[in-house]
Amino acid sequence: MPHSTPLVATVVAGLVAAFAMGAVAHRLRISPVAGYLFAGVLVGPFTPGVVADSALANELAELGVILLMFGVGLHFSVRDLLSVRKIAVPGAVLQIAFATALGAGLATWLGWNLAGGLVFGLALSVASTVVLLRAMQVGKLMDTERGRIAVGWLIVEDLAMVLVLVLLPALAGLANGRAQSGMELAWMIGLTLAKVGGFIALMLIVGKRVIPAALHWAAHTGSRELFRLAVLAIALGVAFGAAYVFDVSFALGAFFAGMVMGEKQLSRRAAEETLPLRDAFAVLFFVSVGMLFDPAVVVEHGGAVLATVLIVILGKSLAAIAIVRFFGHSLHTALTVAAGLAQIGEFSFMLAALGVKLGVLPEEGRDLILAGAIFSIFANPLLFRWLAGRHSIVKSVAASESARRAPSAAGERVVLVGYGRVGRLVAEGISGEARQMVIVEERADLARSAREIGHEVVEGNASSMDILEEAGIGEATRLMIAIPEGFEAGVIAQHARQRNPDIQILARAHSDEEVDHLEKIGADHVVMGEREIARRLLELLQSSRRQGSGEPA
Incomplete structure (x- = not known):
């Protein structure tokens, strides 16, 4: 050679x-x-x-x-x-x-x-x-x-x-x-x-x-x-x-x-x-x-x-x-x-x-x-x-004040990381339940879309502690991580747990390794998309079999 x-x-x-x-x-x-x-x-x-x-x-x-x-x-x-x-x-x-x-x-x-x-x-x-x-x-x-x-x-x-x-x-x-x-x-x-x-x-x-x-x-x-x-x-x-x-x-x-x-x-x-x-x-x-x-x-x-x-x-x-x-x-x-x-x-x-x-x-x-x-x-x-x-400086102070007032106005505050295909659906569900929610999104076009709908948005990378602070992570009751990168989600979860030990963390993963990593970091619940799809497909298969045999669905 x-x-x-x-x-x-x-x-x-x-x-x-x-x-x-x-x-x-x-x-x-x-x-x-x-x-x-x-x-x-x-x-x-x-x-x-x-x-x-x-x-x-x-x-x-x-x-x-x-x-x-x-x-x-x-x-x-x-x-x-x-x-x-x-x-x-x-x-x-x-x-x-x-x-x-x-x-x-x-x-x-x-x-x-x-x-x-x-x-x-x-x-x-x-x-x-x-x-x-x-x-x-x-x-x-x-x-x-x-x-x-x-x-x-x-x-x-x-x-x-x-x-x-x-x-x-x-x-x-x-x-x-x-x-x-x-x-x-x-x-x-x-x-x-x-x-x-x-x-x-x-x-x-x-x-x-x-x-x-x-x-x-x-x-x-x-x-x-x-x-x-x-x-x-x-x-x-x-x-x-x-x-x-x-x-x-x-x-x-x-x-x-x-x-x-x-x-x-x-x-x-x-x-x-x-x-x-x-x-x-x-x-x-x-x-x-x-x-x-x-x-x-x-x-x-x-x-x-x-x-x-x-x-x-x-x-x-x-x-x-x-x-x-x-x-x-x-x-x-x-x-x-x-x-x-x-x-x-x-x-x-x-x-x-x-x-x-x-x-x-x-x-x-x-x-x-x-x-x-x-x-x-x-x-x-x-x-x-x-x-x-x-x-x-001024923006962070204002955001912190807003975050401190929000828990008193409502019993629960959710920080949602990611407004992509999954995050958008999660945001719609949370909004329907009238909970206090702030979205953290890194991409400018997605952040703009969320604002146009009326969501409270912090634009930036959630792996930064400053961005999480601006989103009010210290006063939040739940953190939902909807981004597809499991190991980056681990960094976000770790920072959130350090700042707010009592916060409940729900995350998304794409592999067994990511699931194990997020659980070790301290995520309370980890959803693996492939498993959920397989589970739902099996449910549909069993339901169709019961219907074909005349059994109640």
């Missing part, structure tokens, strides 16, 4: 290191993103030991970007995009201009020419697609106004960077003394805008009919494997075709592919099918960023690295806060948008690589951009955690 397998080695080294460092990060109670970045440093070319192929890692990371943007598009309609255009368009343009000016100023102080300073500043102005969307999904912000503003802002930034990447070779020719007429520049700008507009029009007119029809056909075949392949083929095929034919980014192509079918019934199933691959390749994105980082840069150019990081985290944030507040939105919305955009990523690397290749940006500039990216990506989850902590 040949052992020269760089692709396999890169995937294995990246995922194994990411798992190890992610577990350490989880143990230290910090964001797993920090662990993934450090894993990249460990398997990168600037540290001893195993060295993965950084070029292959970057290409694999692009798959994560495509699948992530496709998933976001499934939950982001044209109406959502148009609803935030009045702030997203001017906000993104103004922030790009401000960050570019700050970057150019730092470049001038470092002794670079104006062209290099502009490329450097532009690279610092655009946020990472993966980092922003990961933060929005973890924070359950995708379906909020501030989440839509941040995503719309990001789309405008991506469009602007597509234009910059196309025009940069011509502008570099001017900077290096190679003449280029104004007519040629105008032609390039017009051609780029025409390509982007043509792609968007094609997706909204043709894609809106063809893509859903293809998925419906695949779904009606009854083959889950074929449906999964259809989803991946559409996401990856449209993204690649958009880049190859229309010169737009993979991310933008995948986003529109998801968006044109986002309001269809199959969108939720499509999102579920891409989730495992999306998460795996998104992890490889962070590993690939870490692989590019040379720790020696911090020692050799410490002051410049610090200034770069401050521009990305502080300068861009202050600009975003000022712009959002100017347009009349709340301070909390401004802080959310600012935190989401206070980092840089994939477009920054593309600009840096192209700038160095064209002789416009010095190699020191690329190193500073990479350092700024890794430190800002590392800090981003901490910013969101701080923001979430500040926002949740």
Whole structure:
């Protein structure tokens, strides 16, 4: 068997290191993103030991970007995009201009020419697609106004960077003394805008009919494997075709592919099918960023690295806060948008690589951009955690007060975890008995459905003690766990029992091992779906036999 397998080695080294460092990060109670970045440093070319192929890692990371943007598009309609255009368009343009000016100023102080300073500043102005969307999904912000503003802002930034990447070779020719007429520049700008507009029009007119029809056909075949392949083929095929034919980014192509079918019934199933691959390749994105980082840069150019990081985290944030507040939105919305955009990523690397290749940006500039990216990506989850902590103080106090009042108003309070197919039926039954109930649901679309019916909902992962506290677990009389993951249910049951020793716990399981685990954890009753189905089928069989023999049923 040949052992020269760089692709396999890169995937294995990246995922194994990411798992190890992610577990350490989880143990230290910090964001797993920090662990993934450090894993990249460990398997990168600037540290001893195993060295993965950084070029292959970057290409694999692009798959994560495509699948992530496709998933976001499934939950982001044209109406959502148009609803935030009045702030997203001017906000993104103004922030790009401000960050570019700050970057150019730092470049001038470092002794670079104006062209290099502009490329450097532009690279610092655009946020990472993966980092922003990961933060929005973890924070359950995708379906909020501030989440839509941040995503719309990001789309405008991506469009602007597509234009910059196309025009940069011509502008570099001017900077290096190679003449280029104004007519040629105008032609390039017009051609780029025409390509982007043509792609968007094609997706909204043709894609809106063809893509859903293809998925419906695949779904009606009854083959889950074929449906999964259809989803991946559409996401990856449209993204690649958009880049190859229309010169737009993979991310933008995948986003529109998801968006044109986002309001269809199959969108939720499509999102579920891409989730495992999306998460795996998104992890490889962070590993690939870490692989590019040379720790020696911090020692050799410490002051410049610090200034770069401050521009990305502080300068861009202050600009975003000022712009959002100017347009009349709340301070909390401004802080959310600012935190989401206070980092840089994939477009920054593309600009840096192209700038160095064209002789416009010095190699020191690329190193500073990479350092700024890794430190800002590392800090981003901490910013969101701080923001979430500040926002949740009042909400948690209010929820606790509500939870304390509820038992006095009614004799029983039930916390229901999960509002999927089983949880929805359980909720209907509990509501019919007029009991006090709060639903804990992690998925934003299901949480929204429960709220629309009138249920009290806490959005988040019930394995978090903070989420259980917000749901009033300390005052609840019963906990019903309706999620299909038995071992995750065990964590929830364990936390609930620690907080409320007298609570009665009813859980759902799919295997004998899950039943045993939940009973050891302390669940009072565990229902295994397969056993209940078999029991009911046997009851129906016996009933039909009695009827056939004339016996009373």
